[in-house]
Amino acid sequence: MDHFDRVLGGMFASLLAGFLLGYFSVIPFLTGLFGGSLLATIFLWDAIIRNPPVPSEELRYSAAIVVWHCCLFVTLVAV
Known part of the structure; x- marks a missing residue:
């Protein structure tokens, strides 16, 4: 089991727990689901910021971070 497999498992478990x-x-x-997504963000941060699978200078790397946090912000506003 690779590090990123554990990260994906943690994200899934976080979203499931929130649900x-x-x-x-x-x-x-929606509050429970939002809490689960906040917890999943910690796992995402570990995978993208702390231990990125690709060099952090790539444009797609930055775009993925921006898109994830924009979606999370939209969810926060909707709740």
């Missing part, structure tokens, strides 16, 4: 927390508890569904 389940929002679905089965008194926490609103």
